[in-house]
Amino acid sequence: MTDAYLNFVNSPFGARLASSLGLPKPEVLRRYRADQPEFEGLIAVGAGPQPRMLEALAGMIARTGMTGVAHESAGLWIPLAQRHGVMTGRFEPVASGSSQGRMSALLFDASGIEDVTQFDTLYAFFHDALRSLDKCGRMVVFGRPPEACATTRQWTAQRALEGFTRSLGKEARRGITSNLIHVAPGAEALTEATLRFFLSPRSAYVSGQVVRIDAVTHALPVFDWKQPLAGRRALVTGAARGIGASIAGVLAAEGARVIGVDIPSAKEALDQTMRALNGTALAFDIAAPETPAQLAAALDENGVDIVVHNAGVTKDKTLAKMTEAAWRSVIDINLAAQERIDDALLEAGTLRHGGRIIGVSSISGIAGNAGQSNYATSKAGVIGRVQSMAPHLRERHITINAVAPGFIETQMTAKIPFAIREAGRRMNSMSQGGQPVDVAQTIAWLAHPGSAGITGQVVRVCGQSLIGA
Numbered sequence: 001m002t003d004a005y006l007n008f009v010n011s012p013f014g015a016r017l018a019s020s021l022g023l024p025k026p027e028v029l030r031r032y033r034a035d036q037p038e039f040e041g042l043i044a045v046g047a048g049p050q051p052r053m054l055e056a057l058a059g060m061i062a063r064t065g066m067t068g069v070a071h072e073s074a075g076l077w078i079p080l081a082q083r084h085g086v087m088t089g090r091f092e093p094v095a096s097g098s099s100q101g102r103m104s105a106l107l108f109d110a111s112g113i114e115d116v117t118q119f120d121t122l123y124a125f126f127h128d129a130l131r132s133l134d135k136c137g138r139m140v141v142f143g144r145p146p147e148a149c150a151t152t153r154q155w156t157a158q159r160a161l162e163g164f165t166r167s168l169g170k171e172a173r174r175g176i177t178s179n180l181i182h183v184a185p186g187a188e189a190l191t192e193a194t195l196r197f198f199l200s201p202r203s204a205y206v207s208g209q210v211v212r213i214d215a216v217t218h219a220l221p222v223f224d225w226k227q228p229l230a231g232r233r234a235l236v237t238g239a240a241r242g243i244g245a246s247i248a249g250v251l252a253a254e255g256a257r258v259i260g261v262d263i264p265s266a267k268e269a270l271d272q273t274m275r276a277l278n279g280t281a282l283a284f285d286i287a288a289p290e291t292p293a294q295l296a297a298a299l300d301e302n303g304v305d306i307v308v309h310n311a312g313v314t315k316d317k318t319l320a321k322m323t324e325a326a327w328r329s330v331i332d333i334n335l336a337a338q339e340r341i342d343d344a345l346l347e348a349g350t351l352r353h354g355g356r357i358i359g360v361s362s363i364s365g366i367a368g369n370a371g372q373s374n375y376a377t378s379k380a381g382v383i384g385r386v387q388s389m390a391p392h393l394r395e396r397h398i399t400i401n402a403v404a405p406g407f408i409e410t411q412m413t414a415k416i417p418f419a420i421r422e423a424g425r426r427m428n429s430m431s432q433g434g435q436p437v438d439v440a441q442t443i444a445w446l447a448h449p450g451s452a453g454i455t456g457q458v459v460r461v462c463g464q465s466l467i468g469a
């Protein structure tokens with residue numbers, strides 16, 4: 001699906017017209033491409049008092065090959081960076097209008113902030129560096145999970161960072177994202193997959209999010225950053241088209257062997273998608289009572305490592321006009337079927353130790369939506385499932401998370417009436433809809449073996465939509 005306005009205002013004539021009429025000009029977002037470098041350029045590094053993450057960050061930045069330049073708030077950075085072999089120097093603001101020496105990312109370590117009186121460096125760093133951040137740049141703040149803080153003052157200060165990070169996302173525009181990563185004490189070494197995701201063009205449409213990384217007691221499996229899912233098997237429901245086909249494609253590109261499921265009437269499209277990925281097509285209706293057992297049997301003794309519950313439907317009507325059949329089928333397909341399938345796969349041990357379950361929710365499930373009481377109920381239930389199941393799955397080292405897409409350009413959103421569709425597209429910090437690949441890349445990060453410390457969470461893929469914010 002295409003966004004004609006975005007294409008128009010980024011053409012030479014459209015850009016002139018938009019600027020003379022004062023129309024918004026959404027940025028063409030930089031997205032991951034295998035033939036282009038994923039990480040490049042300068043990261044400006046800032047820090048609050050007693051930063052606890054800098055040492056771990058220096059090692060991670062060294063492995064991305066980026067250059068980390070120190071703001072005056074991060075005095076410790078240069079010797080640390082040199083020790084880890086990171087190219088480094090001092091942060092120099094870029095003169096306005098100049099494209100030389102712009103920052104690809106701004107990174108601030110707020111993990112040592114213990115009191116709201118310690119925000120001066122946070123202000124100074126972003127105040128000094130924001131104008132030097134390039135378009136489609138990244139802002140990442142590292143903090144501590146407030147609920148893990150030792151004092152009420154520390155909890156307050158750490159919680160305050162959410163408002164700060166989200167506001168910067170709304171101010172920055174130009175395709176820039178701003179996210180907050182809460183790292184629990186002891187989880188510092190588990191942040192690399194997450195840092196890479198948020199620095200990379202893979203997170204083009206993820207902004208204003210808070211992600212918590214917990215410590216785990218088990219060792220991570222060995223993996224290759226270029227093919228992190230090699231040797232893993234991934235089940236993706238609703239894989240024939242739209243977001244599901246994109247999820248299947250991204251997981252396969254990361255090395256997974258994909259088993260795609262879709263309804264029998266979509267078999268041809270499913271076969272085609274799976275053939276291109278060297279995957280397996282299973283034409284099952286996920287809501288049929290016999291499907292969970294059939295799926296467990298079809299996955300055989302090889303089992304599965306990643307389960308993505310993507311299949312979903314809408315049957316929109318205000319509640320007074322909604323038939324009982326429309327109410328029931330949406331809840332059954334979007335929510336109850338996931339429960340039945342997970343129960344069967346967990347009971348049979350088909351979902352392997354160290355596995356990943358990822359549910360596709362929606363911002364409708366967070367905010368509610370007129371005409372979508374059935375859909376929003378099902379999608380809020382997906383969030384409840386993730387939160388309730390996470391503690392029970394820890395013992396098997398299985399993580400369970402959800403993504404909540406906002407407006408994504410697919411056949412589902414193409415059906416929305418024009419005026420509502422246009423509003424959905426523009427009411428976010430990117431002033432545009434996302435692409436299926438934005439959801440798929442977010443799911444691939446949650447499925448990553450390095451994301452072992454992330455569970456029970458919901459990550460919105462909505463360009464920081466105002467809906468439900």
Ligand SMILES: NC(=O)c1ccc[n+]([C@@H]2O[C@H](COP(=O)([O-])OP(=O)(O)OC[C@H]3O[C@@H](n4cnc5c(N)ncnc54)[C@H](O)[C@@H]3O)[C@@H](O)[C@H]2O)c1
Pocket residue numbers: 237238239240241242243244261262263266284285286287310311312313333360361362363404405406407408409410411412413
């Ligand atoms: N497009 C968006 O803007 C958006 C926003 C938020 C959430 N979502 C969610 O993302 C997911 C994918 O959405 P999409 O836009 O790609 O939709 P889509 O309609 O293009 O694709 C959904 C796929 O699920 C399959 N499916 C439906 N019922 C099934 C069943 N009973 N058994 C097996 N397969 C079934 C369909 O055949 C289809 O291939 C859905 O869960 C949707 O609710 C989408």
